[in-house]
Amino acid sequence: MTIGIGLLGMGTVGAGVAGILTTPAGRHPLVAALQLRRVAVRDLTRPRAVPLPVEILTSDPNAVVDDPDIDIVVEVMGGLEPARSLILRAIAAGKSVVTANKAVIARYGEEIGAAAAARGVYVLIEAAVGGGIPIIEPLKQSLGGNRIQRVSGIINGTTNYILSRMAAEGADYAEVLAEAQKLGYAEADPAADVEGGDAADKIAILAGLAYGGPVPREAIPTEGIDRLDARDVSYAAQLGFVVKLLAVAQLVDAPAVPAKQPPSGLQLLDVRVHPTLLPRSHPLAGVNGVNNAILVEADPVGEVMFFGPGAGAGPTASAVVADILNIAGIRQATGGHPGGGVDPLLAAGSWRQCALVDGACTTHRNYVRLRTTDQAGVIGKIGTCFGQAGVSIQSIVQFEADSEAAEIVVITHEVLEADFRRALNAIAVLPEVASVAACLRTL
């Protein structure tokens, strides 16, 4: 049984996919059953890395989606539109879809998922998070017996590359970013990466799968690395920590503020993206360069971690082809025509309603850097402000910044965010405190 594949897009990822499909030897024999029949691109005249018969190229994506010989549509063109419409059109035509497009899935996943469920087809997204790392399928199919407590990850390669170099060289953010752009590790417009939006897209997707319900993408508190000071990376290192851009999704069983109980039936989640201090012994602390890693904490499995290349033609194509193979495999099981329905694990429909917790009701450890006049007694005053707000402190260390100012770094225990903010407000108005120069979450 041959299965017709249509590609929407033949850029970095598309070329990688075509490269696998056209060289099946040594791969799982099911690859040989996949036939690349149609490819849509913008510019028909551009030379392509993988040589393809010219008649299969088209500049009309609808021609791919509507082709009756195409069984599975692979969307690797990127962008929100026309990607979203093409995915919906393929679903309406009864075709399963594979996409690497985290931006579309994070925003329109609910609409797309509902359409797929109604039509009895699959929309698979392994490549949308973590590049080549198998993480979507393990979350959907291998950890289904668990109650998932937390998913946390380094899921943006560009920022991890920048942070790794800042840590290794003590270099400044702007300097490393410029070099990363030169080397092709960061885009000319790096906003989606460095401001955390890409990581937020991805954690929205992971949270939706881990907790069985869509997560409102726009409501995810997101902080990037674009305002991170090299000084904090260095102080963190001196205190035994590594700074990483962490994306976290976590079950909130009982909010720290009881009055904030959710309406019954609603599962509260704490989902966020921010630079984070990790103790050097943390499993994610050693993940460097453009690598990604996702740590899943769940009951009863405990901690499992998935590590690998977070982007690139080869890794991403590996994930796209995994999805294609899965759909092809199920087709063989059902004899080509879907029988009773879809595999609920692979389809990953939603089965729970989720809502984001009010950030003020969450608890965290914090790292704060204060610029102060170098006066006796200032540490005492700062300590008092924290104490009066009920914020317990793990350490206060004074670093020498320059001739006029001292810098005081405080690491708190795990404290209620509202209390912590109250303390910071009191500290900010102390005459000895010039500024609250940085404020980072700490694991």
Next chain:
Amino acid sequence: MTIGIGLLGMGTVGAGVAGILTTPAGRHPLVAALQLRRVAVRDLTRPRAVPLPVEILTSDPNAVVDDPDIDIVVEVMGGLEPARSLILRAIAAGKSVVTANKAVIARYGEEIGAAAAARGVYVLIEAAVGGGIPIIEPLKQSLGGNRIQRVSGIINGTTNYILSRMAAEGADYAEVLAEAQKLGYAEADPAADVEGGDAADKIAILAGLAYGGPVPREAIPTEGIDRLDARDVSYAAQLGFVVKLLAVAQLVDAPAVPAKQPPSGLQLLDVRVHPTLLPRSHPLAGVNGVNNAILVEADPVGEVMFFGPGAGAGPTASAVVADILNIAGIRQATGGHPGGGVDPLLAAGSWRQCALVDGACTTHRNYVRLRTTDQAGVIGKIGTCFGQAGVSIQSIVQFEADSEAAEIVVITHEVLEADFRRALNAIAVLPEVASVAACLRTL
């Protein structure tokens, strides 16, 4: 659609599985469709961790396998017989099987796989390797587009616990083993773990899946940690290495000795288990305690690693339930009765013939410790022996052992095993060399 589950065994793993099946809230909704209908144990009077209605317990495993209300048989009793016969009997009755039994699968996987293929049912084995780590399913379903170059892993928790403590404390093997036994991390009879047999079972399974053909279990060269000297752990650390019990399966595209070309159509593999020096920066070097990790190197994905708890009731039960869910999910897709066939990815039938390479034709880096008389010139003589055999050396370091003897540690570059052995034979008869005290592989 409810799916009847029968358990063969209700020990550590079985109780974990029953614990998940009887508390579905907060897990994937498909868990609620699984009904535990029959459980076989040896001793009906023994109190059980998970309370079950007394009428579902039986001391006759055949009563579980033959029960028409049981759709999936879960074998978690262990041992070779009657486990093997019961698995085959369940298959013959048209039931899919889930097992955690690496010993049975490593030895009878081919027979069991053929029976399952003939009957159109699944035999799933996620729990057989890496405890709670999703590794079998990613290998079968997420990496199918790749050509797998190497699978290497720390896949025995007991030995990794012992090695981690030897490294941290400089302690002796026998001493740490005794403590591990007291703490329940090692069995009263530790042979299968410390001599490497358990790791060999597991790498045989991984290799079979990664390369699509059964691997002759008994032919896997296996060396355990039972003769490992604390001295070598310490010297390795001083040279920047960590000693781990590594299981490796690797594609041999062209054997280093051309005359050893395999018959055409046969894929040569290098599969082995031995203590190995890993550079401290290697992804597997930081895996400590009872954790396991598996590194897969493949084209085009690159390096991906899977990390987590390698054993224990909860993790292993998580893997068993993943398999049960996968079978249940496919049943829903096919409307309860298999249509055209089985999903070839999940079924993982063999598609290639594999054979093990002649060890003498493989290439490796080596660590050698020689006890010598502390004489000028001995290093020169040793170097000459290596040079004459064509073995190129990366470093020679002399350590002071005690008053009479010196110890010389040599680390070679990657060299042909046959050449290396030839050099060692020449060195062993040098008058200045008292003994070749240790010889370990190095990455």
